[in-house]
Amino acid sequence: xxxxxxxxxxxxxxxxxxxxxxxxxxxxxxxxxxxxxxxxxxxxxxxxxxxxxxxxxxxxxxxxxxxxxxxxxxxxxxxxxxxxxxxxxxxxxxxxxxxxxxxxxxxxxxxxxxxxxxxxxxxxxxxxxxxxxxxxxxxxxxxxxxxxxxxxxxxxxxxxxxxxxxxxxxxxxxxxxxxxxxxxxxxxxxxxxxxxxxxxxxxxxxxxxxxxxxxxxxxxxxxxxx
Amino acid sequence: xxxxxxxxxxxxxxxxxxxxxxxxxxxxxxxxxxxxxxxxxxxxxxxxxxxxxxxxxxxxxxxxxxxxxxxxxxxxxxxxxxxxxxxxxxxxxxxxxxxxxxxxxxxxxxxxxxxxxxxxxxxxxxxxxxxxxxxxxxxxxxxxxxxxxxxxxxxxxxxxxxxxxxxxxxxxxxxxxxxxxxxxxxxxxxxxxxxxxxxxxxxxxxxxxxxxxxxxxxxxxxxxxx
DNA sequence: TGTACATCAGTGAACGCGCGTTCACTGATGTAC
DNA sequence: TGTACATCAGTGAACGCGCGTTCACTGATGTAC
Numbered sequence: 001x002x003x004x005x006x007x008x009x010x011x012x013x014x015x016x017x018x019x020x021x022x023x024x025x026x027x028x029x030x031x032x033x034x035x036x037x038x039x040x041x042x043x044x045x046x047x048x049x050x051x052x053x054x055x056x057x058x059x060x061x062x063x064x065x066x067x068x069x070x071x072x073x074x075x076x077x078x079x080x081x082x083x084x085x086x087x088x089x090x091x092x093x094x095x096x097x098x099x100x101x102x103x104x105x106x107x108x109x110x111x112x113x114x115x116x117x118x119x120x121x122x123x124x125x126x127x128x129x130x131x132x133x134x135x136x137x138x139x140x141x142x143x144x145x146x147x148x149x150x151x152x153x154x155x156x157x158x159x160x161x162x163x164x165x166x167x168x169x170x171x172x173x174x175x176x177x178x179x180x181x182x183x184x185x186x187x188x189x190x191x192x193x194x195x196x197x198x199x200x201x202x203x204x205x206x207x208x209x210x211x212x213x214x215x216x217x218x219x220x221x222x223x224x225x226x
Numbered sequence: 227x228x229x230x231x232x233x234x235x236x237x238x239x240x241x242x243x244x245x246x247x248x249x250x251x252x253x254x255x256x257x258x259x260x261x262x263x264x265x266x267x268x269x270x271x272x273x274x275x276x277x278x279x280x281x282x283x284x285x286x287x288x289x290x291x292x293x294x295x296x297x298x299x300x301x302x303x304x305x306x307x308x309x310x311x312x313x314x315x316x317x318x319x320x321x322x323x324x325x326x327x328x329x330x331x332x333x334x335x336x337x338x339x340x341x342x343x344x345x346x347x348x349x350x351x352x353x354x355x356x357x358x359x360x361x362x363x364x365x366x367x368x369x370x371x372x373x374x375x376x377x378x379x380x381x382x383x384x385x386x387x388x389x390x391x392x393x394x395x396x397x398x399x400x401x402x403x404x405x406x407x408x409x410x411x412x413x414x415x416x417x418x419x420x421x422x423x424x425x426x427x428x429x430x431x432x433x434x435x436x437x438x439x440x441x442x443x444x445x446x447x448x449x450x451x452x
Numbered sequence: 453t454g455t456a457c458a459t460c461a462g463t464g465a466a467c468g469c470g471c472g473t474t475c476a477c478t479g480a481t482g483t484a485c
Numbered sequence: 486t487g488t489a490c491a492t493c494a495g496t497g498a499a500c501g502c503g504c505g506t507t508c509a510c511t512g513a514t515g516t517a518c
Contacts, residue, residue, distance in 0.1 A: 006461075022347075024250055027504065038463050043506060045461085120346040120396065121248075155414055159424045162404055163393040167432075170346065170392025171385075178388055188381055198385045202432040206393075209431030232494075253471065264496050269473060271494090 007045050009035040012103070015056050019113040022121055023053055054129045057118065060100070060111055061130075065137045068096045072140055083147035086204050093141060094196045108192045109176050116173020119165065149207060164203045171199060233271050235261040238329070241282050245339040248347055249279055280355045283344065286326070286337055287356075291363045294322045298366055309373035312430050319367060320422045334418045335402050342399020345391065375433060390429045397425060 013035035017026045028049055032039045046052040071092040075084050084092070102108055118126060142161070149157055171178065179190045239261035243252045254275055258265045272278040297318040301310050310318070328334055344352060368387070375383055397404065405416045 025349075028506090029504080039505095040463065040465095040507080041461085044463095049505065120399070123251075154412055155408070155416075156424065158408055158412070159397075159404075159421065160428055162397055162400075163425060163428045166396025167389040167393040170396050171388050173346070174388075178385075182381070182384055186380055186384070190381075195385065198382065199389060201435045202386055202389045205435030206428040206432035209427045254473090255471080265472095266474080266496065266498095267494085270496095275472065 006035075006037050006041055009037055010042060010045065010052070011056060011059055014052055015059075015110055015114070016106075018053070018056060018117070019110040022117060023123065023126075024121075028052075050125050053126060057114065057126070057130065058133070060114070061134055064096065064100055064111075065134050067100060068093065068137045069140070071096045072137075072144065083150075084144060086145070086148040086207055087200070089141070089144045089148050090200045090203060094200055098193055098196060112172035112175055112192065116169040116171075119169040120173060160207050160209075163206060167203060167206075168199060171195065232261075232263050232267055235263055236268060236271065236278070237282060237285055240278055241285075241336055241340070242332075244279070244282060244343070245336040248343060249349065249352075250347075254278075276351050279352060283340065283352070283356065284359065286340070287360055290322065290326055290337075291360050293326060294319065294363045295366070297322045298363070298370065309376075310370060312371070312374040312433060313426070315367070315370045315374050316426045316429060320426055324419055324422060338398035338401055338418065342395040342397075345395040346399060386433050386435075389432060393429060393432075394425065397421065 010031065014026075014031045017030055017034060020026075028042050029039060031052075032042060042049070042052055046055055075088055075092045078084075079088075097111070098108065100108070100111065102111075118130060145161060146157065149160075152160065175192060175195060179195075182188050182190055236257065240252075240257045243256055243260060246252075254268050255265060257278075258268060268275070268278055272281055301314060301318045304310075305314075323337070324334065326334070326337065328337075344356060371387060372383065375386075378386065401418060401421060405421075408414050408416055
């Protein structure tokens with residue numbers, strides 16, 4: 001082979017195994033045997049296991065962040081100076097994710113699960129890498145969220161954004177398992193697109209919740225918000 | 227010492243280190259050196275590392291689930307045959323968690339973080355253990371949620387419950403870090419109670435969101451819910 | 453056109469390390485007769 | 486009351502294993518002269 005496909009085979013296997021089992025529970029031996037390449041090839045091509053993890057993220061995050069920037073550009077152009085609404089902002093993000101070109105039918109699940117793992121299993125080096133490489137679209141998303149919810153205080157908005165990220169990352173990172181359970185219990189098939197279509201209204205409603213509860217409604221008022 | 231405190235010292239150290247670093251990233255050598263006991267003592271008293279993880283969860287989940295059952299009993303008695311509202315149900319859960327007697331000032335954070343890890347890092351054996359031991363209060367909570375949201379279809383309710391669990395588990399498992407960031411950026415101190423007081427309205431609003439979005443509002447209608 | 457050298461992808465085997473677990477052992481306390 | 490034995494908490498050292506990484510090496514291809 002004139003142009004080696006070893007690198008791609010390693011990335012494919014690593015992506016799938018990381019998504020399935022997490023980072024520290026996936027060994028280089030699993031990856032190289034799944035990819036049918038020599039154990040030493042990972043260190044030869046990538047340098048280290050951590051660098052391989054970064055490469056897996058870079059392969060899908062780089063095109064994704066470009067797509068996302070374009071979607072935000074288009075959205076802001078459409079809105080013609082006015083701030084996009086919360087729903088529009090969330091949908092721009094969601095559609096960018098769903099519309100990414102997929103390597104195979106499992107592509108979108110793997111993509112979602114990796115994003116979820118990046119949040120819940122992040123080990124320092126990964127968080128640092130993601131911040132250094134992809135902070136721009138992330139900050140832009142935060143700015144749009146802020147402009148779409150001018151009624152919220154900074155503190156309220158901060159916490160509600162964390163709640164949104166949590167609901168999204170958790171659901172996405174377990175989406176395969178959750179779809180399986182639903183299939184089993186109620187016999188209903190679900191696509192990732194449908195999950196997204198249910199998640200966005202949930203998030204928008206939570207984000208715009210009117211009532212800040214000051215006192216427990218049914219037991220004695222034991223804690224209050226300053 | 228007539229009555230050994232080795233077991234408690236191991237549990238204290240394990241609880242703190244697990245909460246801080248996760249399960250597979252915490253070695254028995256870290257735990258035993260933090261607890262100032264012999265390495266072999268873990269296997270002597272607990273049998274294995276997995277059994278130690280179970281013991282850590284059992285120590286706080288057993289009293290918690292008893293407290294929770296009592297809170298649900300009281301709530302149902304108060305409601306006198308009528309189904310408790312969603313807000314009442316969520317508050318009963320939240321207050322039970324917050325009111326648990328704490329071993330120290332970090333107790334509630336550790337408790338929350340372990341619950342979050344149980345969801346996001348669950349490794350089969352732990353999920354199985356928790357299901358076998360604590361499915362009763364969990365199922366009761368699910369039943370109350372169902373009765374509080376009769377307007378939702380089973381599928382909608384299923385997904386929205388997952389979104390709630392995700393927002394909660396994620397926020398709780400990172401609550402220390404998130405509080406730190408907020409303190410840094412806006413100079414605001416936050417207690418776990420205040421986080422809960424913000425989370426509950428967010429969840430209730432999301433859970434009761436009216437609109438199920440059928441078509442993307444701003445881009446071409448590329449996906450629909452059946 | 454032929455030869456010498458450089459570069460590159462890939463390989464097989466080993467390295468050192470940290471891990472959970474095991475094992476033979478100690479010393480204190482309790483129990484039976 | 487004294488002795489023999491059993492039980493129990495705890496210990497120090499080692500075991501085997503899987504891990505990420507390294508290293509000397511091979512063989513194919515490209516390049517210079």
